[in-house]
Amino acid sequence: MFCYQCEQTAKNEACVKLGVCGKQPDVAALQDLLTHALKGLSQVAVEGRKVGVSDREVNVFTCEALFTTLTNVNFDPEDIARFIQKTVEMREKLKARVKAAGGFVDFAQGPATLQPATSVAEMVRQGEAVGFDKDPEPNQDIRSLKHTAIFGLRGVAAYADHAQILGQEDEAVYAGLQEILADTVRLDLALNDWVGRVLRVGEINIRAMELLDAANTGTYGHPVPTKVPLGHRKGKAILVSGHDLKDLEELLKQTQGKGITVYTHGEMLPCHGYPGLKKYEHFYGHYGTAWQNQAKEFAAFPGAILMTTNCLQKPQESYKDNIFTSGVVGWPGVCHVDRWDFSPVIQRALELPGFSEDTNGAHVMVGFARNTVLGVADKVIEAVKGGAIRHFFLVAGCDGAKPGRNYYTRFVELVPQDCVVLTLACGKFRFFDKDLGTIGGLPRLMDVGQCNDAYSAVQIALALSKAFNVGVNELPLSLVLSWYEQKAVAILLSLLYLGIKNIRLGPSLPAFISPNVLQVLVQNFDIKPISTPEEDLKAILGS
Ligand code: FS2
Numbered sequence: 001m002f003c004y005q006c007e008q009t010a011k012n013e014a015c016v017k018l019g020v021c022g023k024q025p026d027v028a029a030l031q032d033l034l035t036h037a038l039k040g041l042s043q044v045a046v047e048g049r050k051v052g053v054s055d056r057e058v059n060v061f062t063c064e065a066l067f068t069t070l071t072n073v074n075f076d077p078e079d080i081a082r083f084i085q086k087t088v089e090m091r092e093k094l095k096a097r098v099k100a101a102g103g104f105v106d107f108a109q110g111p112a113t114l115q116p117a118t119s120v121a122e123m124v125r126q127g128e129a130v131g132f133d134k135d136p137e138p139n140q141d142i143r144s145l146k147h148t149a150i151f152g153l154r155g156v157a158a159y160a161d162h163a164q165i166l167g168q169e170d171e172a173v174y175a176g177l178q179e180i181l182a183d184t185v186r187l188d189l190a191l192n193d194w195v196g197r198v199l200r201v202g203e204i205n206i207r208a209m210e211l212l213d214a215a216n217t218g219t220y221g222h223p224v225p226t227k228v229p230l231g232h233r234k235g236k237a238i239l240v241s242g243h244d245l246k247d248l249e250e251l252l253k254q255t256q257g258k259g260i261t262v263y264t265h266g267e268m269l270p271c272h273g274y275p276g277l278k279k280y281e282h283f284y285g286h287y288g289t290a291w292q293n294q295a296k297e298f299a300a301f302p303g304a305i306l307m308t309t310n311c312l313q314k315p316q317e318s319y320k321d322n323i324f325t326s327g328v329v330g331w332p333g334v335c336h337v338d339r340w341d342f343s344p345v346i347q348r349a350l351e352l353p354g355f356s357e358d359t360n361g362a363h364v365m366v367g368f369a370r371n372t373v374l375g376v377a378d379k380v381i382e383a384v385k386g387g388a389i390r391h392f393f394l395v396a397g398c399d400g401a402k403p404g405r406n407y408y409t410r411f412v413e414l415v416p417q418d419c420v421v422l423t424l425a426c427g428k429f430r431f432f433d434k435d436l437g438t439i440g441g442l443p444r445l446m447d448v449g450q451c452n453d454a455y456s457a458v459q460i461a462l463a464l465s466k467a468f469n470v471g472v473n474e475l476p477l478s479l480v481l482s483w484y485e486q487k488a489v490a491i492l493l494s495l496l497y498l499g500i501k502n503i504r505l506g507p508s509l510p511a512f513i514s515p516n517v518l519q520v521l522v523q524n525f526d527i528k529p530i531s532t533p534e535e536d537l538k539a540i541l542g543s
C-alpha cells in the first residue's frame, strides 16, 4: 500500500502498511485502480468532446467515483470494486459513441484499455501495480505536481457532486477535470506545463464552488445569523454529520411529526443558518465537535447517526448498529441508505432511548456567509477606515488529531481586541464556542460556513478589495489555514490561482510536495508554514 494524500499520513511520508485513517491496503489498492480507470474514462471523454460528444451520465459519474477516493469517505472494498466495473462499462459505451461520431478511441495501451479482473482480490493486485508509488513519471517534481493535481481534482469532484445533487452543473467543470485527469497519463509534459495545470485545477475548483454556492443558496436561501444551542431536548434523536444539505432536508421532511429532534454534528453546523432548513421546528441544536472526536461523541449519542459525506472513522462496536451512511460514504457492515429513503435511520432512532431530559446552556452563532457580511459592508468599511478594526484573520480549514493543531486555538485567543476572525470548515471546532465579543456591533468571530463555503470567504475578500480599491494582498487580511484532506488541497490551489499570497499553512506541509515544488510555492506565493501563534501574530501585525 502507498497513500500520502492527507495530512495525517504516516511519518508525514506515506501510509504503507495500514492507513492512519483506518484504510486497509486492499481498499487503498482498489482506490488506485479506480483512479487509474477514471483516467481511462477521461481520456475517452476528452476524445469525445473533440467530435461533439459529451455524456452527462459519464460526467456526473466521474465526480461521484472520484469523491469515493477522498480521505475518510468510503472504506468498503465491494463498493470501490463496483465503481471500477462501472467505470469500465461506461468507458466502453462512450467509446462506441465517440467512434460513431468519427472520434479516436483506438488506445493501444494504458488506462483506457484496462480490463478489470472479475474477483475483488485480483483487482487489488491490479491496483497495486498502478499506485502513486508506481507512477512511471521519472521526474520527481513533475510527479509531485501531477499528484497534487489529482488530489486537488478529488476535491473538485466532491464540490461538483454536491452542486449536481442540487441541480447545478457546468460542462466546463467536467471538461476541465477530465482533461487534466487524462493528462496525468502523459509523459511528454514539462514542469511548467504541470505548474499551469495545477493552477488550472484551482481555477476549475472556483467554478465548482461557485456552483455549489448557487446550489445551496438557491435551494435553501442565504444563511442568516442564527443562534444554535449546544444542548439538547428531551426525546428521540438523530444526529447528521458530513456536508450534504439535501440529505439533511430530506431527513427533516421525513422526520416531521414523528417526535424526533434532528441535531447537527461536525461540518453540518452551518446548516442551521439556512432559512430553508431552519424553518423545521424539530431541527434543533448542534452536538459534538470535529470529525476526529466522533468515536467518543457518537458512542455517547442516544439516537441514530447519519453520515452523509466525509469524514467517517471506523465505527465502534458500541454504536455500529446506530450509524448509517448515505451517498458515496461506506464502511463494510454499516447500513447504507438509498437516497432519499431514511426510514431505516428513523426506525433506529425510534428504537433508541433518546435524551432523557432537556439541557439549557451554551450556544454558538452561525450564518456569516457572504450575503450577511456584505450586507453590513458599509459598517465594516467604516470600522476599518475609522480604525476600530485593525485587521481580519481568516482562520480556516480542517481539524485533525495531531497535537500541533492547538496552534489555531491559541492563535484565535491571542488575536487582539481590534481584530476580527472569520472562520470556516471543521477547524473552527478548536475555538467555535469562544465568546470573542463585538466590534462596533459586529461579532469578532464570524462563521462563514463549511469548507464547502470557501467560495463565500473568497467573495467577501474580493468585495472588500473592491471597496477599498486595493488588491486582495493589500487588504488588512491574513489567511491562517489548516489542511487535512483533498478538498483543502483544491481550495488552496484556488487561492494560489487567485494570486493570494502570504498564506500560513499547517499543521504540516503536504508529503506530496517535493522540495523544489515547495520552493516554487514559497518564491511565487510566499506560502509559509505556521510557526508559533505569538511569532506569526507579531510578523503579521508588526507588534
Ligand atoms: Fe473537515 Fe473532514 Fe469539511 Fe474536510 S469534516 S476535514 O473532510 O470536509 O473540512
Ligand code: SF4
Pocket: 003, 004, 005, 006, 007, 008, 009, 010, 014, 015, 018, 019, 020, 021, 022, 023, 070, 071, 072
Ligand atoms: Fe494515510 Fe491519509 Fe491515505 Fe488514510 S487517506 S491511508 S491516513 S494518507
